[in-house]
Amino acid sequence: ETFIATNFHQVNYALTRMLGDSGGSNWNLQLPIVWKVQTFIAFAYTYHYLNWFSKTSVIQWHKVDKRKMTITLTLWISCCLMFYFNYRIGLAAIYVLSMLHIILEFPLNISSIKSLFQGNGKAVKTQ
Known part of the structure; x- marks a missing residue:
């Protein structure tokens, strides 16, 4: 429904x-x-x-300061509550955050793609 x-x-x-x-x-x-x-x-x-x-090595979640982590968790809990109380408002909020996520993810994707082609300088041994 x-x-x-x-x-x-x-x-x-x-x-x-x-x-x-x-x-x-x-x-x-x-x-x-x-x-x-x-x-x-x-x-x-x-x-x-x-x-x-x-x-995760690019994002480095383990190095995120407490203020940013608190903001992230607050947003997440708020979205869950919006879905619980009013699904349509929750869906609209998640849509906005999803679009923001896509836009903000572009630099991370570029960094990840660059790291694939640059390597880490260590040779991989195969047998």
Whole structure:
């Protein structure tokens, strides 16, 4: 019900239409292609967040000062509470933070890509 009310199902609908597997007027959330698309979306989100583990040396979370960590945790808890009390407001807040996240992540991505090509100067021994 909330999934439909927030129109998030439109993402699934648009993707299934792009893939050419949407039945048009008989499109519904129970179609196998819809489940596959939703599984892909979940995988993409999960992969994105797990990929941050590969960037921990660049981010250096262990060196973040207490003030910044407090701000981060406060934002996170606030978003969770917004979802709990009003899903639509929570979704809007997370959308804004997501867009901010994407924009602010560009320098980190550039740094990560550079580090892939520069290496760390140590040879890897293989047997």
